[in-house]
Amino acid sequence: MQATKEISFEEIKSLMNDKYYLLFVDYNDSLDEHADKLQEALETGTTEPIMGLIDWSFDEILSLDNEKKELKEKIQKKFDITEEEADGLMEKYECEIQDYIYNHDESTPIKDLFRNTSKQVVFYDTGYEMESESWSWSDEEILEEVERIKKIFNVTTSKYDENIRVMITQATYGGQLVVYFYEKIDDLLPEDPEKDFTKVDFKDASIAIIDVYGGSGDHTELIEHSFSLPFKRKNLTIDKTIKYNYTYSVCGLMSDWCSNTIVKLSHEKAEGEIKESRMNAHKAKEAKYNEVFAQGKCSAGDMDINRHRGVYYRNEYPCGNKCPHCGTFWID
Structure with missing residues (x-):
């Protein structure tokens, strides 16, 4: 039996784990029912809105107590001492033990929650708004609108002219010109909030003209076409956070209807400027x-x-x- 007064923290530390996981996220736990908080995270480019959503204190304390209980049992066995003597050592080195556990805690609750969360239908507002009453426009006026939209998306051929024309004539109430895609929200957040993305690239995009005030619009696809836009975080919106949203309220579409859109965010320099969305x-x-x-x-x-x-x-x-x-x- 070793005298407890001779047992140092270094000896106790040798019994401790290299990694700890104080917070556990069940596979059923997700953020699917918290679209408003996901939208806040998307707008701020941080996970702070998610962190403020959940109180982890009880689970963390419970896990810490369990780890300390296991450590005490190891100490008793290693140094052949009584439970009371082990309690004395745990009390003596309480701060050192807790600091060590916290410093070696590798649990990632926010990351785990995002992993369990479904992809969301998101649209990126180009900042362009089409006027209403396209049903009354002349062929020349419609053609001019087709050219405006093609210019925004850097379309230089006539391949998509008819589809864009139909979209314009169907969206008779006008609205915002947006790009729809289906993506995990955490994939749209920067590693460093102070260094946000500057450019967004799209390929095979689903584009739409949407009126979120009255609930109308139409969409088409630019399959086999790629284009880039300057990135403005405030122009990103999770569709279902809008009351008269295009996907569910207006069209009753499945969530993956725009999964064909490939989106890539980068820190590359983007050409041109983009207006802030009126949606804000x-x-x-x-x-x-x-x-x-x-x-x-x-x-x-x-x-x-x-x-x-x-x-x-x-x-x-x-x-x-x-x-x-x-x-x-x-x-x-």
């Missing part, structure tokens, strides 16, 4: 409406009937639903 103003307004509703109030002009209380039907001309609090009216 829309998202800010939606966030304000949600904040007001959470406070038990409503906003005049907010056309989402679910963000109003006590709505009743007015059965006289003009007929429709009316909010008794702010006066917002939905005409039949």
Whole structure:
């Protein structure tokens, strides 16, 4: 039996593991139900919104206690001492033991959560907005719009002219010109948030004109064509975070409908400039409406009937639903 006062931390450290995993993520745990936080991560280029979503403190403390319990058993066996004597050593070197375990903790809970999370339908806004009422345009006006869109995507042949023309005439309410793709959100985050991507390359892209305010649009594909755009992080949006989103609300498409799009982000220099998406103003307004509703109030002009209380039907001309609090009216 070795006297406990002679046992050093270096001797105890020899019994400790080279690696520890204090936090465990079950394969059923994911971020699929937290699209809003995934969008925040996408907009900020960091995982901070995800880290703030989950309280790991209990699991971490439990794992630490289990590791310390195993270490105490090793100490008892190695030095042939009593449980009380082992407790004394654990208390004496408590700070050193905990620091060692934390410094050798290789658990990656955020990375594991992202690994378990499904790909998301994302669109990249080119910053260009097509005007509405394309149904009334002349052939010449439609041709001019085709050329504008081709220029944005660096299309120099007539191969896609007809498909782009149809997209324009179908998207009669106009809207944002965007590129759709199906990707893991963590693949769109930079290793260093201070050094974000500067260029985005697309190949075989699904492009669309979408009106997120009224819920309409149309899309086509540029198969066998590649193009590049300057990268602006604020122009990335997870489709399902938009109320009248194109994929689900407007078209009822499967999530992988745009999986043909190949996207690559890089730090290479990009030519030209790109405007910030008008979608950001829309998202800010939606966030304000949600904040007001959470406070038990409503906003005049907010056309989402679910963000109003006590709505009743007015059965006289003009007929429709009316909010008794702010006066917002939905005409039949």
